[in-house]
Amino acid sequence: MFGKLFGKKKEIVEDESAAKAALMDAAIEEARATNPVAHLKIGAEELVQRLLSGMKSERGVHVESLLAVLGSLAGYSCVDSVLKQANALGRSTRECGIVDVETSDGGRYYLGDPINALLGQTDRSLWALVAGMVNHLGSQDYPDFAEIAGHVAGTLGGPDFGVPRVPENHRPGDLPINYVRDLWPAVLPHIEHRVPLLQERVTLFGFAAQNVIQMGKDVIQPSLAGKLVMECAVPMSRLDPAKVWA
Known part of the structure; x- marks a missing residue:
């Protein structure tokens, strides 16, 4: 299903002429x-489309x-x-303040303040952008970042790790880890092209999540949409890259 999104590890301009791509890049630089x-924001719109x-x-x-895809990729980007x-x-x-944890099943996971800062402790973190859109759409029922992080910490290496806790009728079609494995290698060239600065990359995914939360507000309540994004993002932010590129 995902093979046609970006092309496997092809350049972001694969479906654009070089001249059109150059004009777009120039326009973005002017807007900045x-x-x-x-x-x-432009990269987020391109990604969502x-x-x-x-x-x-x-x-x-x-x-x-779609929300689960964006949450999963956002988390892994951290x-x-x-x-x-x-x-x-x-x-x-x-x-650098990052702790690696090895679990009894032989898995490795990463924890620490630098990861949490990108996830939920700055103005442009994923949580801040998700909560901002939830608020914009009339709710103050924000995802409980601390509770989700605690739950994830307690499930490292277990069968419940990375399984979003949402009602059955709002479950995504696959698990976050599968979305990351399938899509990260294809999405990465787009992210590298639009966002050279590593610390900004999660913000692109946050803007993309905002777009979809607003787009889908009549299908899934914004508060639940925000929870779904974070339920996928937090566990994927702990993932060992070896599990993605294996």
Whole structure:
């Protein structure tokens, strides 16, 4: 289903002429002069449109699955970014405040403040953007980041890890880990092209999630949509990249 979204590891301009791509890049740079997040919002819109196109069936697009895809990729972008930042600095993960945990099943997971900051502790974190849209749509029932993080910590290495706790009628079509494995290698060239700065990448996914929460508000309540995004994001932010690229 996902193979046609971006093409496997092809350049982001695969379906555009080089001239058109250059014009788009120039327009984005001009927009950034007055709006520092213009490139993130445009990249988010492009991502959502490609996902909508790739996930559309004869019955339309399953909104819960689209939300789960964005939450899963957003979460994984956090651990991917902080590990790449540590590597670029020539420092160990622990020197950067990231703790790796090995579970009894032989799995490895990553925890720490740098990951949590991208997930939920800054103005442009995933949680902040999701909660902002939930509020914009008239609710103050925000996802409980601390509770979700605690639940995830208690399920590391177990069968409940990465299983979003949402009502049956709003379950996505697949598990977050499968969305990450299937889509991250295909999405990464787009993210690298639009967002060179590692610490900004989760914000692009946050803007994309905002778009879909608003788009799907008549199908799934914004508060529940926000919870679904975070239920997928938090466990995927703990994931060992070896599980994605295996």
